[in-house]
Amino acid sequence: MSHDVLLRAVDLTRRIAGRTLLDHVGLELIAGMRLGLVGPTGSGKSLLLRSLALLEPIDSGQLFWRTESVSSDRATRYRSQVIYVHQRAAGFEGTVESILRQPLQLKIHRGRSFDRDWIIDQLATVSRDATFLDQPHEQLSGGESQIVALLRAIQLSPCILLLDEPTSALDRQSARHVESIVMRWYEEKPDGRAFIWVSHDPSQADRVCDSLITMDAGQIQRLQHPTS
Numbered sequence: 001m002s003h004d005v006l007l008r009a010v011d012l013t014r015r016i017a018g019r020t021l022l023d024h025v026g027l028e029l030i031a032g033m034r035l036g037l038v039g040p041t042g043s044g045k046s047l048l049l050r051s052l053a054l055l056e057p058i059d060s061g062q063l064f065w066r067t068e069s070v071s072s073d074r075a076t077r078y079r080s081q082v083i084y085v086h087q088r089a090a091g092f093e094g095t096v097e098s099i100l101r102q103p104l105q106l107k108i109h110r111g112r113s114f115d116r117d118w119i120i121d122q123l124a125t126v127s128r129d130a131t132f133l134d135q136p137h138e139q140l141s142g143g144e145s146q147i148v149a150l151l152r153a154i155q156l157s158p159c160i161l162l163l164d165e166p167t168s169a170l171d172r173q174s175a176r177h178v179e180s181i182v183m184r185w186y187e188e189k190p191d192g193r194a195f196i197w198v199s200h201d202p203s204q205a206d207r208v209c210d211s212l213i214t215m216d217a218g219q220i221q222r223l224q225h226p227t228s
């Protein structure tokens with residue numbers, strides 16, 4: 001593993017209605033890290049991931065992308081490198097192909113084009129063929145929908161994926177498919193990529209993560225290796 005710090009959070013704090021939901025959270029995500037995030041329900045895992053993805057405001061603290069502070073004028077570029085994937089893909093309409101094409105229309109991704117062959121190659125690893133691209137989203141299973149959400153993200157070659165229980169609603173085989181897509185993305189460039197994976201499944205954390213942090217009551221409690 002290289003020691004390039006991709007993402008650094010310093011003292012992230014969020015209070016809502018008098019409750020401190022994130023309490024001076026600090027963490028570093030180093031290139032190559034496969035970090036599991038565990039902890040009891042309501043401990044702040046989603047809020048932390050969403051804050052790191054700039055989807056939630058913070059009251060105090062700072063985020064750094066490599067060595068630079070993430071300011072509002074750098075937010076768009078940061079968001080193209082750090083992508084949050086929710087446990088249920090929501091709000092998609094149209095065929096799988098049209099959903100995959102959507103983000104490529106954004107200005108920040110100008111210069112990238114839809115790579116159908118690459119997508120078909122990825123689909124083959126999860127036992128789907130090119131006809132999958134023509135399927136309307138509303139006819140997809142939860143697992144298939146999650147595969148679409150992941151492919152939509154990783155075709156943009158992000159450096160960081162923030163995975164918020166991406167398999168919690170899926171059966172075992174679909175969960176393994178999602179894991180294989182993420183691991184394939186990671187293994188293409190392990191010295192330049194990293195992820196945080198929120199999971200309630202210790203065996204999954206063992207399979208996909210190389211270190212674990214535990215959150216409790218809005219604070220990070222400890223860092224450990226999954227099997228220790």
Ligand SMILES: Nc1ncnc2c1ncn2[C@@H]1O[C@H](COP(=O)(O)OP(=O)(O)OP(=O)(O)O)[C@@H](O)[C@H]1O
Binds near residue numbers: 021041046
């Ligand atoms: N927008 C909000 N307004 C008020 N409270 C919120 C908001 N977002 C989160 N919370 C509260 O913050 C706490 C942490 O929520 P969060 O979703 O991060 O928990 P979690 O650790 O991801 O839980 P789970 O494992 O059940 O998904 C919870 O008590 C939740 O009710």
